[in-house]
Amino acid sequence: MPTERPRRRIPEATVARLPVYLRILSExxxxxxESISSDRLAELGGVNAAKVRKDLSYxxxxxxxxxxxxxxxxxxxxxxxLGLTHDWPVVIVGAGNLGQALAGYGGFGERGFPVAxxxxxxxxxxxxxxxxxxxxxxxxLSQIVQSKRxxxxxxxxxxxxxxxAAERLVRAGVTSILNFAPVVLSVPRSIExxxxxxxVELQILSYHEQRRATTSTLRSVSGGVSGIGGGGGVSGPGxxxxxxxxxxxxxxxxx
Amino acid sequence: MPTERPRRRIPEATVARLPVYLRILSExxxxxxESISSDRLAELGGVNAAKVRKDLSYxxxxxxxxxxxxxxxxxxxxxxxLGLTHDWPVVIVGAGNLGQALAGYGGFGERGFPVAxxxxxxxxxxxxxxxxxxxxxxxxLSQIVQSKRxxxxxxxxxxxxxxxAAERLVRAGVTSILNFAPVVLSVPRSIExxxxxxxVELQILSYHEQRRATTSTLRSVSGGVSGIGGGGGVSGPGxxxxxxxxxxxxxxxxx
DNA sequence: CATTGTGAAGCGTTTCACAGCC
DNA sequence: GGCTGTGAAACGCTTCACAATG
Numbered sequence: 282m283p284t285e286r287p288r289r290r291i292p293e294a295t296v297a298r299l300p301v302y303l304r305i306l307s308e309x310x311x312x313x314x315e316s317i318s319s320d321r322l323a324e325l326g327g328v329n330a331a332k333v334r335k336d337l338s339y340x341x342x343x344x345x346x347x348x349x350x351x352x353x354x355x356x357x358x359x360x361x362x363l364g365l366t367h368d369w370p371v372v373i374v375g376a377g378n379l380g381q382a383l384a385g386y387g388g389f390g391e392r393g394f395p396v397a398x399x400x401x402x403x404x405x406x407x408x409x410x411x412x413x414x415x416x417x418x419x420x421x422l423s424q425i426v427q428s429k430r431x432x433x434x435x436x437x438x439x440x441x442x443x444x445x446a447a448e449r450l451v452r453a454g455v456t457s458i459l460n461f462a463p464v465v466l467s468v469p470r471s472i473e474x475x476x477x478x479x480x481v482e483l484q485i486l487s488y489h490e491q492r493r494a495t496t497s498t499l500r501s502v503s504g505g506v507s508g509i510g511g512g513g514g515v516s517g518p519g520x521x522x523x524x525x526x527x528x529x530x531x532x533x534x535x536x
Numbered sequence: 537m538p539t540e541r542p543r544r545r546i547p548e549a550t551v552a553r554l555p556v557y558l559r560i561l562s563e564x565x566x567x568x569x570e571s572i573s574s575d576r577l578a579e580l581g582g583v584n585a586a587k588v589r590k591d592l593s594y595x596x597x598x599x600x601x602x603x604x605x606x607x608x609x610x611x612x613x614x615x616x617x618l619g620l621t622h623d624w625p626v627v628i629v630g631a632g633n634l635g636q637a638l639a640g641y642g643g644f645g646e647r648g649f650p651v652a653x654x655x656x657x658x659x660x661x662x663x664x665x666x667x668x669x670x671x672x673x674x675x676x677l678s679q680i681v682q683s684k685r686x687x688x689x690x691x692x693x694x695x696x697x698x699x700x701a702a703e704r705l706v707r708a709g710v711t712s713i714l715n716f717a718p719v720v721l722s723v724p725r726s727i728e729x730x731x732x733x734x735x736v737e738l739q740i741l742s743y744h745e746q747r748r749a750t751t752s753t754l755r756s757v758s759g760g761v762s763g764i765g766g767g768g769g770v771s772g773p774g775x776x777x778x779x780x781x782x783x784x785x786x787x788x789x790x791x
Numbered sequence: 792c793a794t795t796g797t798g799a800a801g802c803g804t805t806t807c808a809c810a811g812c813c
Numbered sequence: 814g815g816c817t818g819t820g821a822a823a824c825g826c827t828t829c830a831c832a833a834t835g
Contacts, residue, residue: 364746491619
């Protein structure tokens with residue numbers, strides 16, 4: 282049993298799906314499922330089975346032909362590959378609506394990302410407690426990052442303050458940033474940035490809604506919606522769904 | 537001046553970037569900038585200039601060679617293409633931490649997505665007011681969707697309740713869903729679903745952090761971080777940044 | 792014989808490079 | 814001269830199809 286690290290560079294698209302497999306596999310493990318086929322995993326994840334196999338193949342060959350994958354082992358391998366063998370404390374900048382929600386949302390800590398601290402510029406907010414974490418002043422950012430060994434920062438400030446927040450995070454020593462503000466952050470190339478823009482997501486939906494209305498002007502206003510919750514199929518109309526962020530073209534499995 | 541609708545199908549990747557251009561262009565318009573080149577727009581958006589030009593070309597040929605694009609006109613074209621010529625009221629299911637933050641976050645309404653309603657199963661939450669909107673019981677969902685002509689629903693429930701929420705939304709007549717719960721929703725193919733999973737984003741960052749640690753064990757602990765905020769360059773190390781969700785390979789412009 | 796693992800084909804996206812135009 | 818618009822090349826991701834195999 283070789284515990285060697287896979288040398289290959291894993292494609293970004295695959296990296297983005299591994300967390301989804303991981304969640305599904307963890308659920309299966311809880312339900313005492315010991316083995317799973319690529320077909321089943323694909324069904325649960327709303328993806329193509331070939332994609333699942335290719336994705337998993339980047340981790341190494343951990344399946345058994347004719348049988349499937351051992352759930353527990355796969356969970357272990359994915360965790361290792363994603364660097365989830367230990368916790369990654371995060372620091373949140375901005376204790377507004379969003380920052381509060383993030384701090385209060387238990388799912389972060391549960392999934393291995395405990396909130397090491399939350400900071401704000403506004404002295405009025407300092408001292409209040411959110412999700413068990415006391416809000417501290419932004420000047421204490423460096424100290425928090427250093428003492429708690431934080432690598433990941435979350436920007437949850439208003440748009441105007443986001444760039445400054447990012448710069449402070451970088452100066453404090455953070456190397457990855459999750460940005461919720463609708464701006465493109467300017468940071469050194471060595472810093473990994475991911476952006477989540479809620480308005481953009483809605484605007485993409487708006488595009489499809491608009492298209493629906495334009496493409497075929499004739500259409501029964503609330504056509505055949507039903508047949509929900511049946512099998513395991515998933516997904517939007519050749520659009521984006523469970524896995525794959527922006528460019529997943531998913532089709533239901535239809536067992 | 538042809539106001540004809542572009543016939544071409546716009547690639548999904550482009551659709552995902554148009555909102556970003558739109559935001560930048562709107563900002564430029566506010567600063568009284570009348571004309572902009574693909575180079576400048578690329579710089580501000582953290583993308584390649586060729587990509588900007590190709591993206592905009594799908595809208596039609598609205599630029600002027602040797603000059604650039606007229607900001608106001610481009611704003612108008614992108615809005616039209618994205619279906620943002622009118623508002624899209626949204627309904628939020630789930631008045632927990634996240635639902636509250638979303639309702640309280642003014643940015644939604646400002647960007648053309650007013651919160652038409654927020655519902656919850658918990659009677660204790662019904663009646664409370666969030667961001668100016670009173671929480672109503674989930675049984676009133678259909679009525680809200682019908683009377684306010686809502687097309688877009690937001691799932692902000694705990695994981696366990698998400699599938700039910702989605703089914704209710706679909707039954708109520710919603711045709712697009714923005715899902716914040718970490719599950720793959722099973723809905724009819726005709727429904728457009730987009731998913732935002734905060735834990736997944738963090739896990740992707742974790743992967744890169746882990747990789748950083750593994751790839752080259754020798755490295756100055758807090759190497760050359762500086763040179764921030766200088767020009768207009770952007771982006772991560774060949775990874776994801778401003779534009780492009782999952783698969784943007786951005787490189788700074790370095791004027 | 793069911794299911795994995797994977798070359799190879801297919802497809803969508805990005806980038807290049809330059810002709811076309813103001 | 815500067816900048817757009819776009820074929821064509823390059824790239825990465827997805828899907829197919831089937832040989833390999835427990």
